[in-house]
Amino acid sequence: MAVVxxxxxxxxxxxxxxxxxCTHGIVHRLVAEVIDELGIxxxxxxxxxVGCSVMAYNYFNCDMIEAAHGRAPAVxxxxxxxxxxxxxxxxxxxDGDLASIGMAETVHAAARNENITVIFINNAIYGMTGGQxxxxxxxxxxxxxxxxxxxxxxxxxxxxxxxxxxxxxxxxYLERVTVNNVKNIRNAKKAIKKAFQNQIDGKGFSxxxxxxxCPTNWGMTPKQALxxxxxxxxxxxxxxxxxxxxxxxxxx
Amino acid sequence: MADKILMKGxxxxxxxxIIAGCRHYFGYPITPQTEIAAYMAKKxxxxxxxxxxxxxxxxxxxxxxxxxxxxxxxxxxxxxxxVSLKGEGLSYLAGSDLPSxxxxxxxxxxxxxxxxxSQSDYFQSTRGGGHGDYHMIVLAPASVxxxxxxxxxxxxxxxxxxxxxxxxxxxxxxxxxxxxSLDIEVKPEIDKPWATTGTxxxxxxxxxxxxxxxxxxxxxxxxxxxDRYKIIEENxxxxxxxxxxxxxxVIAAFGIAARVSKNAVDEARKLGIKVGxxxxxxxxxxxxxxxxxxxxxxxxFISVELNMxxxxxxxxxxxxxxxxxxxxxxxxxxxxDPAQVLNSIKEVNGGVQ
Amino acid sequence: MxxxxxxTDNCKGCSLCVYACPKGILQIATDKINKKGxxxxxxxxxxxxxxxxxxxxxxxxCIIKVER
Numbered sequence: 001m002a003v004v005x006x007x008x009x010x011x012x013x014x015x016x017x018x019x020x021x022c023t024h025g026i027v028h029r030l031v032a033e034v035i036d037e038l039g040i041x042x043x044x045x046x047x048x049x050v051g052c053s054v055m056a057y058n059y060f061n062c063d064m065i066e067a068a069h070g071r072a073p074a075v076x077x078x079x080x081x082x083x084x085x086x087x088x089x090x091x092x093x094x095d096g097d098l099a100s101i102g103m104a105e106t107v108h109a110a111a112r113n114e115n116i117t118v119i120f121i122n123n124a125i126y127g128m129t130g131g132q133x134x135x136x137x138x139x140x141x142x143x144x145x146x147x148x149x150x151x152x153x154x155x156x157x158x159x160x161x162x163x164x165x166x167x168x169x170x171x172x173y174l175e176r177v178t179v180n181n182v183k184n185i186r187n188a189k190k191a192i193k194k195a196f197q198n199q200i201d202g203k204g205f206s207x208x209x210x211x212x213x214c215p216t217n218w219g220m221t222p223k224q225a226l227x228x229x230x231x232x233x234x235x236x237x238x239x240x241x242x243x244x245x246x247x248x249x250x251x252x
Numbered sequence: 253m254a255d256k257i258l259m260k261g262x263x264x265x266x267x268x269x270i271i272a273g274c275r276h277y278f279g280y281p282i283t284p285q286t287e288i289a290a291y292m293a294k295k296x297x298x299x300x301x302x303x304x305x306x307x308x309x310x311x312x313x314x315x316x317x318x319x320x321x322x323x324x325x326x327x328x329x330x331x332x333x334x335v336s337l338k339g340e341g342l343s344y345l346a347g348s349d350l351p352s353x354x355x356x357x358x359x360x361x362x363x364x365x366x367x368x369x370s371q372s373d374y375f376q377s378t379r380g381g382g383h384g385d386y387h388m389i390v391l392a393p394a395s396v397x398x399x400x401x402x403x404x405x406x407x408x409x410x411x412x413x414x415x416x417x418x419x420x421x422x423x424x425x426x427x428x429x430x431x432x433s434l435d436i437e438v439k440p441e442i443d444k445p446w447a448t449t450g451t452x453x454x455x456x457x458x459x460x461x462x463x464x465x466x467x468x469x470x471x472x473x474x475x476x477x478x479d480r481y482k483i484i485e486e487n488x489x490x491x492x493x494x495x496x497x498x499x500x501x502v503i504a505a506f507g508i509a510a511r512v513s514k515n516a517v518d519e520a521r522k523l524g525i526k527v528g529x530x531x532x533x534x535x536x537x538x539x540x541x542x543x544x545x546x547x548x549x550x551x552x553f554i555s556v557e558l559n560m561x562x563x564x565x566x567x568x569x570x571x572x573x574x575x576x577x578x579x580x581x582x583x584x585x586x587x588x589d590p591a592q593v594l595n596s597i598k599e600v601n602g603g604v605q
Numbered sequence: 606m607x608x609x610x611x612x613t614d615n616c617k618g619c620s621l622c623v624y625a626c627p628k629g630i631l632q633i634a635t636d637k638i639n640k641k642g643x644x645x646x647x648x649x650x651x652x653x654x655x656x657x658x659x660x661x662x663x664x665x666x667c668i669i670k671v672e673r
Binding site (some may be wrong): 041042044048055057058059065066067068074075076077078079081083087105107108113214 | 457
């Protein structure tokens with residue numbers, strides 16, 4: 001018998017601290033699988049955010065840096081510029097980190113077409129701090145800081161990051177994926193692999209938005225949370241490729 | 253005699269950084285230090301270095317954090333309000349024990365303030381700048397030559413002790429032009445085995461972080477850091493003494509205030525007043541020893557500052573409140589002139605006689 | 606034929622593997638408790654396993670090894 005599935009080398013063999021059913025674990029593994037398959041673990045430097053995944057540096061076998069909340073793309077810019085040919089740099093960020101406090105850093109790294117890979121975990125809530133509203137929380141969504149449901153009159157509408165960044169000339173590749181079933185997980189991995197390959201090929205800024213779940217703060221079971229992604233998240237955050245400069249060029 | 257060229261203070265810092273081997277600069281325009289960014293924008297691409305105008309001072313300090321993690325010499329520069337923005341980043345750099353060089357060319361404040369010189373970020377710099385228990389090495393140049401030499405020294409100290417070195421200049425220092433010798437000795441760079449440069453599958457992964465949720469461990473980190481600071485206090489303090497040995501009155505002043513005060517000291521001596529000057533060059537570590545020694549014979553101290561009274565507190569602490577310390581100051585971008593300092597000396601002298 | 610190995614003590618009983626399995630041969634063992642205090646997942650009919658690894662792909666804690 002041959003092993004057809006096992007833990008990737010780039011994922012350290014320690015228990016993860018995430019909640020039962022939290023999709024962080026799936027995405028961590030996909031990133032690690034991609035790092036293994038591309039043979040880049042020795043060159044990779046990952047940047048962990050502030051959020052539930054703040055301790056991602058304990059889970060990836062490559063060199064890791066903890067960044068201040070929202071500033072990962074700026075830190076990544078520094079790490080990449082320090083040795084562009086020998087550093088493969090990725091950031092792993094939640095919705096508060098990337099789309100709230102870090103919005104300027106996100107937009108500008110994309111606009112600069114910084115040759116880095118950004119993994120964006122969009123679970124429409126602030127998990128680590130106990131379930132507050134995120135820039136990506138849906139209208140009507142009940143959170144600790146929107147206890148009567150998100151009211152657009154008071155706090156506007158959720159931000160669609162892929163769509164927004166696609167208006168910039170800078171970025172190379174933007175795709176929204178999810179991990180709520182096996183088919184989508186396979187697709188998410190393809191997208192993440194492309195995002196890293198783009199960096200290796202020097203093509204520039206790639207961002208993969210992963211629509212994710214937070215069963216604990218959504219007040220659901222893990223399975224209910226994956227179903228809620230399908231029923232409520234995906235209609236607002238449609239899956240798909242929002243920018244692919246290389247493919248566009250080829251078509252022209 | 254080495255060749256000297258006429259340089260603006262800000263540009264001397266930039267050129268000295270390049271001499272020191274810094275190949276990464278991130279900055280944002282703000283008066284009165286934008287010349288540093290402009291100089292780097294011209295020079296860095298020519299020598300294969302990085303110049304990047306960041307989207308904000310916050311982004312810039314985080315880019316510095318990234319390069320520092322990767323083990324390379326890196327710097328940013330700003331002025332007072334921009335340095336406030338960097339506060340969190342400075343704390344992260346300290347908590348992660350990363351070397352870097354930061355330049356603050358101070359302007360009048362608080363708030364948006366003005367664009368004229370001040371020394372009103374003394375507290376901010378010497379007490380860390382951001383949250384938590386930590387220090388930066390704070391270097392206060394008083395000439396364009398020192399702007400250059402202290403920049404090179406700053407990079408070396410930062411690497412040796414794994415912390416931020418800050419060049420605390422004021423707008424006058426940044427804008428003035430003086431002859432500079434760029435023949436500055438640069439020591440070989442030290443190894444940084446802790447840096448995140450990629451494992452090359454040959455070592456355990458390195459982690460750069462400052463999070464420590466176990467209080468016993470975080471406490472231990474803090475105590476170990478302060479053990480290092482103690483070594484710095486014992487070995488890296490720098491200051492200049494001028495006519496202090498027989499002085500009845502001692503002036504404490506740094507940067508432009510020291511230049512002005514030296515003139516006043518000379519005038520006062522002509523009038524028979526025994527006055528001297530101690531010029532701290534490291535503001536942290538503060539040169540307590542020469543002040544303590546001077547307090548054994550001096551009857552009074554005057555702190556000459558371009559702020560509402562900040563270094564005066566460190567003078568009082570250093571002399572253990574043995575003598576009265578008077579403040580002679582200007583604020584908001586105004587610079588004291590020798591006449592004002594001389595007046596202050598005369599007043600204090602009247603009091604001590 | 607296929608074989609699944611579960612790192613039982615790291616299982617958090619989230620049930621996602623149970624739902625992912627196309628053969629319906631996984632369940633949460635409500636009669637067992639692992640070292641972390643969770644009811645772990647287990648395979649109740651290894652003979653029927655086709656080694657598709659859907660369970661392993663779904664598992665957020667990477668506790669399933671699949672051999673075929």
